[in-house]
Amino acid sequence: MSSASRAPGRPLNPAIDDQILNATQDLLIEEGFERLSMDAVARRCGASKATIYRRWPSKTALVVSAAAALLQPPPVPDTGDLREDLLACGLAYMQQEGRTLQVLANLTTATQHDPELREAFREAVSSPYAGLFDAVLGRAAERGLIRPDLDLDTLARVFPAMAYQQLAAQARSLTERDVQRVVDAVLLPALGTNAVPAPTSL
Amino acid sequence: MSSASRAPGRPLNPAIDDQILNATQDLLIEEGFERLSMDAVARRCGASKATIYRRWPSKTALVVSAAAALLQPPPVPDTGDLREDLLACGLAYMQQEGRTLQVLANLTTATQHDPELREAFREAVSSPYAGLFDAVLGRAAERGLIRPDLDLDTLARVFPAMAYQQLAAQARSLTERDVQRVVDAVLLPALGTNAVPAPTSL
């Protein structure tokens, strides 16, 4: 009555989507974006290239989807302590044994010249992660924990940018120590919070 | 005998180096690393592929050289004012009508899978730019303008990371306003400088 008349014909098998995305994620980690080949994806997941191309129009589009599925940001942390919350946001980038950030770095450049894909990637992957900091900082402002005149948009982008940079430019994977340094040396001081803890002994 | 015995035969024509590098820089800007092809470089500069490969062993190596030639960081600014110096460091990323940062972003991921080239790129291009902030902050510490216990290494990386991120992930070119925001909203507060100026009215 209302609507919802399904398209005719055999529907796309959703199980295959997952198999393709899993194979893509694996190869993306193992080989990187350049060396990942569609034939290899097809071979690994037992699907055919036609099946892949029925779902995604290009290699880049497939990889963007795979990344979006791989990189699901956790819920906004709320421990009651601002520092703890910020650390938790940072630790989200270390999920999947660090593969999260790896994939982020690999894809940013690949989507550079396709505005549509870049936007898709940003919406699906980049923004949600940066959004963790947005949320934590915005809540802190609401609660009066930090000064109200701060440029929270800019501050929320500090950690994502630095984590990305560290991996992409220095090929150094992110550690808990790195997260602490950014929070304690940059974010908290910039927020005007007095509660800078005693520096962790090396 | 001891030295100076030049190789026999016709020497490499140094003028061609520049033509190749110029063509590479242009195509790098127009097309990005992936879509830049060696055939296109050769075609554009009127050289042959053999001529290019006689000078650089791979596409990536060529592009790293082109980037290094394109991105000559200016001398460390020393205006006497910390904020002015930091702004000057940031403006260095906007040289060449913004191409400086563009190329930086395009190349960082490309060198991901070749440690040798990544290091070459870092030494020739990335570090010199980040070094501007290192130098300015180190000098400020020496002069006692900022607290001595700050994590200057981390702070020096804030702006490069954010500039890179903005271009690569958001495809938004850098403006003078962006530089001011990072300096005023992040760096100066984190340095504990009281002299935060009144926000520039738009």
Added chain:
Amino acid sequence: MSSASRAPGRPLNPAIDDQILNATQDLLIEEGFERLSMDAVARRCGASKATIYRRWPSKTALVVSAAAALLQPPPVPDTGDLREDLLACGLAYMQQEGRTLQVLANLTTATQHDPELREAFREAVSSPYAGLFDAVLGRAAERGLIRPDLDLDTLARVFPAMAYQQLAAQARSLTERDVQRVVDAVLLPALGTNAVPAPTSL
């Protein structure tokens, strides 16, 4: 009881057979065997590929059926005059605005690598046409119109082979003049018939 127990379920709709065969014949003429695709057949006749494959096991088998349905040889001519009969046999190849011969040519090579289909094609299509000449010549021998020691098997194959050759190798469709030439310049002289008519003035 003994027989006639129909298969359970809905029976195959025989009307669809004709639609499929018609579409196949059309495409066979328009595109030839190689470029005829099962999807195109299905699309043109509004059927689905499954419906086609329920009836024929392969593209070649379908096309052989389509050809058999298209090419129904006429009854053996018997005008009382040997030359007239031979001409009538030849004109049979020009039926359907020349498509008869077209399809014959298109299919012969296609069945080369499948003995079963080749045999099916030969029995259903090729032989009946060649059989016209067999019958006319055999009857002439019985009637004593031609010498009894002739190799009628070979002679019966002359016209089919030459018609086929003309179309396949020369892409020249058959004309009434062509039929006359083969009958008058080859068959009748080889049969030892004196009654070679005066050459038709152009």
Added chain:
Amino acid sequence: MSSASRAPGRPLNPAIDDQILNATQDLLIEEGFERLSMDAVARRCGASKATIYRRWPSKTALVVSAAAALLQPPPVPDTGDLREDLLACGLAYMQQEGRTLQVLANLTTATQHDPELREAFREAVSSPYAGLFDAVLGRAAERGLIRPDLDLDTLARVFPAMAYQQLAAQARSLTERDVQRVVDAVLLPALGTNAVPAPTSL
């Protein structure tokens, strides 16, 4: 001075042409036109697909060339005896252990829908073979061995057509006996030669 300035750049290596053509001929015989794949040709001759496509624009064009190289008709026979000459013409179709005729049959249909290739094939392969009969019959007419009013064009096409037909439609390879039958049962009688030999005892 005069002319003949070679094209610039590295010339096509003619040895590779032969390797490609040889591999194509082998595969054409082993697999037939349909099942011959460009990758298989490349693999077998150690060349790359790009190298093949630099020389021939399509699979069909390559195979036509391979056929032309494979099927070099022998010189026009001239034994002094018309029957011997005709038999020799027919035997030419049996060269290469029968592969000659096989390839002829395989290709005729393939070139059906590309007029350019069909013409190329006809000129390079089909006509030269049929031309043997043309030459022998024309010479016999000049020498007054046969009646001057015969339709030699049609007669010259009889054997090629029948040989082709036998292979394509009946999948029966040509034997010396087949040649004799066509010459003795069709050609010589049609030429009005009295010297029909005693039938070969079976």
Added chain:
DNA sequence: CCTTAATCGAGACGGTACGTCATGTCTTGGG
């Protein structure tokens, strides 16, 4: 001055991946 040796533009070469298309099978929902 003339030989030598390496450079130059041009472009062929082997390899590898891309994205498209056709065959024949399988899977939907709906008669």
Added chain:
DNA sequence: CCCAAGACATGACGTACCGTCTCGATTAAGG
């Protein structure tokens, strides 16, 4: 069980790119 629609595995097609090699022609240095 049939039917239309269309997904599925397989595998060939023809294109593009990389890095190497091979041409004839040029150009510097050294004997």
